């Protein structure tokens with residue numbers, strides 16, 4: 001996308017907060033307000049990145065989106081923001097879960113169907129073997145070190161944690 005790597009931790013945190021309300025059945029007020037605050041913070045974050053990329057475009061998705069907006073007046077600032085928020089969140093939780101589910105030898109992935117088919121599917125198909133192979137290079141012969149798998153929620157199929165031992 002073109003967001004600086006140094007902002008990774010901050011964005012991962014905001015992304016987790018934003019999806020918390022989707023992942024919580026009947027979310028209580030504090031969860032809703034936490035998600036709302038995080039969304040507002042992420043929107044502000046993208047506004048400031050757009051400003052930077054408008055004055056100094058780079059070879060990245062945000063610069064392209066900003067240029068498209070200026071040339072053809074096709075994307076409003078709000079549309080730009082929601083596109084970036086969706087891509088950022090869409091690529092975060094899924095990819096994190098992909099690694100632990102992949103370790104469980106879960107071979108099945110679904111990317112949806114029709115006009116909303118996952119735009120990140122080609123990236124996810126590349127990332128999956130890369131992440132698992134890198135992990136296996138560092139931690140050879142992993143074995144699942146628990147009898148109890150705790151899934152985070154029903155919305156995103158992801159494990160709370162996956163203890164692994166290796167030899």
Ligand code: HEM
Nearest residue numbers: 086087090091094098110111112115116118119120123124
């Ligand atoms: C294992 C990885 C992934 C899985 C299982 C997955 C799954 C899905 C599914 C099922 C949908 C369709 C949702 C619907 O029908 O409403 C979707 C949409 C989407 N995904 Fe993914 N995804 C993955 C990775 C990614 C990545 C890496 C990105 C971004 C780089 C991404 C960005 C998006 C976006 C932006 C949409 C919305 C598309 C639209 O509404 O037109 N996804 N994804």
